[in-house]
Amino acid sequence: MNHTLVPGIRFTSGPIRIEVNSLGFRGGEIAVPKPPGTFRIFAVGESTTFGWKGVTSHREAWPARLEAKLRAAHPGRTIEVINAGVPGYTSVEQRVNFMLRISKLEPDALVIYHGNNDIGWSWVPDVEIMTIYGRDAVTPSTGFDRLLEYSYVYMELRSRLDLFGRANVLKHDDPDPNALHMLKSNLQGLIDDARRMNLKLAIGTFAHALDEQGLPGVFSDDERALSVPAVGQWFDGLSAQGVRKSFPIYNASVRDLATANGMALAEIAPAIPKTPEFFTDWCHFTVKGEEIAAAQWFAAIEAAGWFSH
Numbered sequence: 001m002n003h004t005l006v007p008g009i010r011f012t013s014g015p016i017r018i019e020v021n022s023l024g025f026r027g028g029e030i031a032v033p034k035p036p037g038t039f040r041i042f043a044v045g046e047s048t049t050f051g052w053k054g055v056t057s058h059r060e061a062w063p064a065r066l067e068a069k070l071r072a073a074h075p076g077r078t079i080e081v082i083n084a085g086v087p088g089y090t091s092v093e094q095r096v097n098f099m100l101r102i103s104k105l106e107p108d109a110l111v112i113y114h115g116n117n118d119i120g121w122s123w124v125p126d127v128e129i130m131t132i133y134g135r136d137a138v139t140p141s142t143g144f145d146r147l148l149e150y151s152y153v154y155m156e157l158r159s160r161l162d163l164f165g166r167a168n169v170l171k172h173d174d175p176d177p178n179a180l181h182m183l184k185s186n187l188q189g190l191i192d193d194a195r196r197m198n199l200k201l202a203i204g205t206f207a208h209a210l211d212e213q214g215l216p217g218v219f220s221d222d223e224r225a226l227s228v229p230a231v232g233q234w235f236d237g238l239s240a241q242g243v244r245k246s247f248p249i250y251n252a253s254v255r256d257l258a259t260a261n262g263m264a265l266a267e268i269a270p271a272i273p274k275t276p277e278f279f280t281d282w283c284h285f286t287v288k289g290e291e292i293a294a295a296q297w298f299a300a301i302e303a304a305g306w307f308s309h
Contacts, residue, residue: 008020019058039307044112045085051290063082098190108199109201109202110201115208122236172237175246180246187257191261191263202263202297203257207289209222210274211228212248216241226280
């Protein structure tokens with residue numbers, strides 16, 4: 001894990017407000033030690049958990065909305081949902097994040113929402129090496145890197161610069177089953193780590209705006225509005241068609257993991273319409289999409305009876 005959020009950083013970039021607390025999580029401060037009687041949930045994931053493009057603050061992202069719903073439903077309980085999403089993270093980096101940071105903050109539960117970045121590893125030539133050592137070499141911080149700490153615009157610019165490096169790589173129209181199996185194993189490792197701490201667990205299927213039945217090179221108006229024709233450029237080895245085929249396999253793995261491990265399952269993928277009203281691109285939510293995601297997490301947690309006793 002060669003990057004994380006800068007503790008205590010706060011900046012405004014256009015309408016976007018980024019607030020990271022002193023422990024390096026998006027949102028308000030976290031009491032250490034945990035106050036007696038507090039039920040502390042960590043929401044782990046990537047930018048789709050952190051809140052990106054479609055939200056102006058952490059309060060609009062689904063973890064904060066989930067917290068509000070749980071508190072309203074259980075007024076006698078002190079419930080926290082901490083946004084532990086980090087843009088760019090995969091389940092590999094999140095597992096390290098859990099072991100080194102989250103596990104020390106007295107968690108009671110973990111909700112897991114990964115997908116887009118994990119699938120980005122499909123067809124990566126050195127995926128095994130990258131899994132062990134991390135995707136990028138650790139290099140000295142540059143002036144440009146420091147700008148990223150203060151501007152949402154520069155964060156977006158970095159993503160677009162990365163795009164140029166991926167665009168010229170050979171793209172595949174079919175997923176690599178071995179890579180997808182490895183990604184499932186990564187998630188199982190995170191689940192095992194949490195189970196050893198006796199945490200309550202929930203996992204969500206990953207929502208996206210791609211037509212899984214679409215033909216190669218054929219895109220709907222909604223897909224075009226959400227940049228789906230260019231989606232393959234953001235993945236190291238997959239074309240848009242390869243990404244279309246990967247998401248249903250990945251989500252089937254998520255459902256298998258939920259069943260095998262007795263976890264609460266949030267069916268986010270089928271719940272959110274694949275239109276610009278709910279997505280800003282193929283995977284990031286608008287405020288309306290964030291609200292539906294929060295409702296699905298809430299329903300899954302309530303059905304699992306986390307607060308029934």
